[in-house]
Amino acid sequence: MTEPAQPRKRIILGAFLSGVNHHTLWSAPQAGSQIAFSSFRHLARTAERGRFDFFFLAEGLALRERLGRVFDQDVVGRPDTLPVLAALAAVTEHLGLVGTLNTTFNEPYELARQLSSLDHLSGGRAGWNVVTSFDAFTGQNFRRGGYLHRDDRYVRADEFLAATHRLWDTWAKDAIVADKETGRFLNRSDGDGGGDGGVGAFAFAGEQFDISGHFTTPRSPQGRPVILQAGVSPGGRDFAVRRSDAIFSPFHHLDEAREFYRDIQRRAARAGRPPGAVKVLPSASFVLGDSEADAVERHRHIARQQVTGRTAQILLETVWNRDLSGYDPDGPLPDIDPDPDGPPVIEGRARIHQDAHRTVAEWRQLAEANGYSLRDLAIHVFGRTEFVGTPQQVADQLDAFVQNDGSDGFILGSHLTPTGLDEFVDRVVPLLQERGALRTEYTGATLRENLGLPDPTPTPAQHPTP
Amino acid sequence: MPRSSVSFPGSSYPLHLAVALDGVGWHPAAWREQRARPDALFTARYWADLVATAESGLLDFVTIEDSLSLQSTLPDGPDGRIDRVRGRLDAVLIASRVAPLTRHIGLVPTATTTHTEPFHIAKAIATLDHVSEGRAGWRVQVSRPAENRHFGRREVGPVSLTAPEGPGVRAYVEEHFAEAEDFVEVARRLWDSWEDDAEIRDAATGRFVDRARLHTIDFEGRWFRVRGPGIVPRPPQGQPLVTLLAHGSLPYRLGARSADVIYTTPHDEDDVRAVVAEIRAAQEEAGRADTTLHVFADVVVLLGETRAAAEERAARLAERAGEPFTSDAPIFVGTASALADTLLEWQRAGLTGYRLRPAVLPDDLEAVVGALVPELRRRGVFRGSYAPESLRARLGLPRPANRYATANRPATAAR
Numbered sequence: 001m002t003e004p005a006q007p008r009k010r011i012i013l014g015a016f017l018s019g020v021n022h023h024t025l026w027s028a029p030q031a032g033s034q035i036a037f038s039s040f041r042h043l044a045r046t047a048e049r050g051r052f053d054f055f056f057l058a059e060g061l062a063l064r065e066r067l068g069r070v071f072d073q074d075v076v077g078r079p080d081t082l083p084v085l086a087a088l089a090a091v092t093e094h095l096g097l098v099g100t101l102n103t104t105f106n107e108p109y110e111l112a113r114q115l116s117s118l119d120h121l122s123g124g125r126a127g128w129n130v131v132t133s134f135d136a137f138t139g140q141n142f143r144r145g146g147y148l149h150r151d152d153r154y155v156r157a158d159e160f161l162a163a164t165h166r167l168w169d170t171w172a173k174d175a176i177v178a179d180k181e182t183g184r185f186l187n188r189s190d191g192d193g194g195g196d197g198g199v200g201a202f203a204f205a206g207e208q209f210d211i212s213g214h215f216t217t218p219r220s221p222q223g224r225p226v227i228l229q230a231g232v233s234p235g236g237r238d239f240a241v242r243r244s245d246a247i248f249s250p251f252h253h254l255d256e257a258r259e260f261y262r263d264i265q266r267r268a269a270r271a272g273r274p275p276g277a278v279k280v281l282p283s284a285s286f287v288l289g290d291s292e293a294d295a296v297e298r299h300r301h302i303a304r305q306q307v308t309g310r311t312a313q314i315l316l317e318t319v320w321n322r323d324l325s326g327y328d329p330d331g332p333l334p335d336i337d338p339d340p341d342g343p344p345v346i347e348g349r350a351r352i353h354q355d356a357h358r359t360v361a362e363w364r365q366l367a368e369a370n371g372y373s374l375r376d377l378a379i380h381v382f383g384r385t386e387f388v389g390t391p392q393q394v395a396d397q398l399d400a401f402v403q404n405d406g407s408d409g410f411i412l413g414s415h416l417t418p419t420g421l422d423e424f425v426d427r428v429v430p431l432l433q434e435r436g437a438l439r440t441e442y443t444g445a446t447l448r449e450n451l452g453l454p455d456p457t458p459t460p461a462q463h464p465t466p
Numbered sequence: 467m468p469r470s471s472v473s474f475p476g477s478s479y480p481l482h483l484a485v486a487l488d489g490v491g492w493h494p495a496a497w498r499e500q501r502a503r504p505d506a507l508f509t510a511r512y513w514a515d516l517v518a519t520a521e522s523g524l525l526d527f528v529t530i531e532d533s534l535s536l537q538s539t540l541p542d543g544p545d546g547r548i549d550r551v552r553g554r555l556d557a558v559l560i561a562s563r564v565a566p567l568t569r570h571i572g573l574v575p576t577a578t579t580t581h582t583e584p585f586h587i588a589k590a591i592a593t594l595d596h597v598s599e600g601r602a603g604w605r606v607q608v609s610r611p612a613e614n615r616h617f618g619r620r621e622v623g624p625v626s627l628t629a630p631e632g633p634g635v636r637a638y639v640e641e642h643f644a645e646a647e648d649f650v651e652v653a654r655r656l657w658d659s660w661e662d663d664a665e666i667r668d669a670a671t672g673r674f675v676d677r678a679r680l681h682t683i684d685f686e687g688r689w690f691r692v693r694g695p696g697i698v699p700r701p702p703q704g705q706p707l708v709t710l711l712a713h714g715s716l717p718y719r720l721g722a723r724s725a726d727v728i729y730t731t732p733h734d735e736d737d738v739r740a741v742v743a744e745i746r747a748a749q750e751e752a753g754r755a756d757t758t759l760h761v762f763a764d765v766v767v768l769l770g771e772t773r774a775a776a777e778e779r780a781a782r783l784a785e786r787a788g789e790p791f792t793s794d795a796p797i798f799v800g801t802a803s804a805l806a807d808t809l810l811e812w813q814r815a816g817l818t819g820y821r822l823r824p825a826v827l828p829d830d831l832e833a834v835v836g837a838l839v840p841e842l843r844r845r846g847v848f849r850g851s852y853a854p855e856s857l858r859a860r861l862g863l864p865r866p867a868n869r870y871a872t873a874n875r876p877a878t879a880a881r
């Protein structure tokens with residue numbers, strides 16, 4: 001890798017509770033509960049001990065199914081995101097609390113209120129990872145059903161964000177005076193949000209939402225929670241650079257990560273965002289060893305437990321969209337074509353944007369070039385950014401990835417809930433701190449400040465009618 | 467989570483006491499009292515302190531008020547007043563925020579059933595139950611018409627609550643309570659959609675769950691269809707406590723069919739008898755005669771060391787508010803000992819407990835904890851310590867069997 005010309009970037013770190021995915025080794029003897037609050041508390045406190053920026057939760061609003069039956073090989077079941085984050089605010093002091101929440105199966109008024117409440121209750125530590133999963137399968141659990149067309153979900157998401165911003169800005173910073181002497185609780189009877197006046201008044205009329213009335217929640221410490229976005233189609237990228245502070249990215253090999261990073265910087269500049277305003281944070285994990293050989297061996301062992309032969313078939317089914325249970329995991333890739341337009345084999349799993357035929361063609365080349373079996377390929381493409389080595393090597397790799405513009409940091413998971421992060425914090429974090437790549441103390445009062453993001457107090461011009 | 471033995475109201479500690487937390491108290495001028503903390507209202511610390519105080523008084527549970535619209539003196543929307551407390555945080559999140567800081571007290575936030583998603587609320591309350599290790603409940607509430615605009619998703623036509631006898635109002639109320647009933651049914655089914663032992667972690671077969679113990683709920687009603695199963699494993703209590711405030715026959719019937727606790731607002735002993743009789747009849751009609759259903763009364767409490775002191779406080783508050791204090795619930799002004807007399811008299815008329823609404827926070831909450839509770843203990847009708855038990859168990863409610871539990875099992879496995 002070349003020497004970075006830019007000044008050293010500080011690495012942003014999120015901690016990801018491994019849950020409903022094949023990365024989590026639930027049968028290991030040390031594996032703990034994915035639902036007990038003690039697991040969440042342990043991981044969040046570990047992350048705070050390591051001076052991480054935030055704790056992160058994913059979302060899945062229906063149990064995953066394969067060929068019409070609940071998928072039982074991975075962890076199944078998770079708690080509701082916002083109540084867990086609110087509870088974690090009680091057992092941490094500085095750590096950001098970021099939840100993945102969907103714009104398709106929520107309404108702006110309710111979600112804006114919940115996120116603002118979380119921001120108040122955590123003293124300014126709330127973040128929202130905006131996702132747009134829209135499938136009719138998940139829709140069966142909701143009033144609205146799965147009505148949304150794929151092309152419309154970012155239209156809805158964009159208006160959703162505009163509406164929530166409008167709501168968050170309804171109460172002025174100084175709206176509450178609570179002057180016992182004069183008996184004035186509110187500063188003024190008029191609000192700033194439009195509509196028919198009064199504190200909290202708002203009106204928002206767009207194609208997706210036509211809402212008005214009064215917002216119940218005063219302006220929160222951050223004004224607006226930090227916005228992350230996950231979704232990598234062109235529409236998703238444009239949405240991200242317009243609306244978000246950071247992107248949760250799935251690119252875990254340095255070459256593709258750098259390409260994505262450059263693309264986001266370009267799009268952000270075109271959207272008028274200042275340099276560095278949109279952070280890129282891929283999911284990543286690590287395996288440590290006392291020697292390099294030890295780490296490599298541990299990694300091999302863990303990866304093969306994560307991606308069993310059965311899991312490998314199923315992971316490929318997510319792209320092939322065919323029943324692949326008849327193909328030998330240790331044999332070559334299935335020789336049939338994918339069937340992306342057929343009835344879905346796997347339901348309820350977040351779909352990453354890709355062209356199935358092209359992806360399969362690329363995988364065939366990859367398998368041929370490296371002599372991969374079906375299972376080897378699954379291990380290769382469905383892993384996360386893996387940093388493997390001694391603590392010193394892992395610290396070097398993480399730092400190099402960021403300094404070479406692969407990303408601005410990572411959302412770090414591990415294969416063990418809830419203790420998987422312990423050794424990282426004990427052994428790698430001090431090394432990163434030593435070289436100035438990681439904070440030793442929190443300096444900001446809010447998540448936004450800790451991430452070095454600007455105050456989002458709006459100017460009136462930021463609310464043109466949609 | 468201990469699955470404590472069933473005890474019924476009237477056995478060991480017959481009186482159940484809850485406190486309803488709302489802002490700085492239920493009196494409109496409460497925020498101007500010396501010890502009130504209106505400037506801290508939107509901080510976690512404020513709520514943590516109040517709930518800790520309630521827990522120090524060994525109370526059964528606290529409820530937390532909420533609504534999807536701004537507080538108002540008008541029935542149809544905001545009143546534009548600047549001399550009253552306005553603004554609220556989401557009650558489910560307040561309850562979740564204080565759960566790790568408390569150990570025994572039940573946490574019963576308000577959540578609205580109109581416009582919201584049953585799937586979301588069911589998982590939120592289930593999660594509160596996991597986070598609090600079996601202390602969660604839910605105060606079910608329907609929306610006022612003004613909230614419709616906040617969602618913009620349904621046509622309700624012009625309905626004004628200023629004319630409560632108007633035909634539109636009756637239809638509105640009927641419709642919204644019927645929706646609430648479906649909503650609670652969906653939540654209850656989702657809580658049961660996982661059997662207790664669904665998670666098997668069977669390394670030998672590579673199965674994390676036994677999918678025969680996960681169930682779709684396939685609910686179809688007028689307002690929504692929900693397929694399920696839920697995403698949250700069955701809550702520790704099986705079914706978190708479902709409660710609602712009811713002022714008339716329609717909500718009494720909803721409560722009789724769906725709830726574990728009904729808060730009522732009777733104004734004297736005869737009224738208590740009439741309300742309880744109506745609810746018990748509705749309960750029988752709903753086929754739940756053998757089920758424990760608590761009937762509480764809501765009482766606004768404004769306490770003093772002497773009756774004169776309490777009245778002086780009431781007068782000061784009324785003057786500051788610029789008008790006499792009125793409430794849907796009875797208002798008690800007096801000493802803790804006189805309050806204890808009234809509570810016990812009304813209890814003999816058929817109530818199983820009370821949800822006290824402190825007029826001023828923290829003053830009247832501290833009086834409940836510091837004066838009323840000791841008085842009730844002296845009379846031998848209130849607990850002297852918390853037992854390590856779930857909220858349901860404290861209220862004498864059994865941990866319910868799972869409605870789906872035997873459905874899919876081979877005959878040999880059942881029983």
Ligand SMILES: Cc1cc2nc3c(=O)[nH]c(=O)nc-3n(C[C@H](O)[C@H](O)[C@H](O)COP(=O)(O)O)c2cc1C
Nearest residue numbers: 058059131132133230231232233236249250350353
């Ligand atoms: C890294 C990453 C994480 C995601 N996490 C979630 C999640 O937790 N829950 C969810 O419903 N969708 C999740 N998604 C799905 C996205 O929100 C989106 O629906 C999907 O990527 C398709 O959007 P696209 O076509 O723009 O890529 C995730 C996507 C990415 C890239």
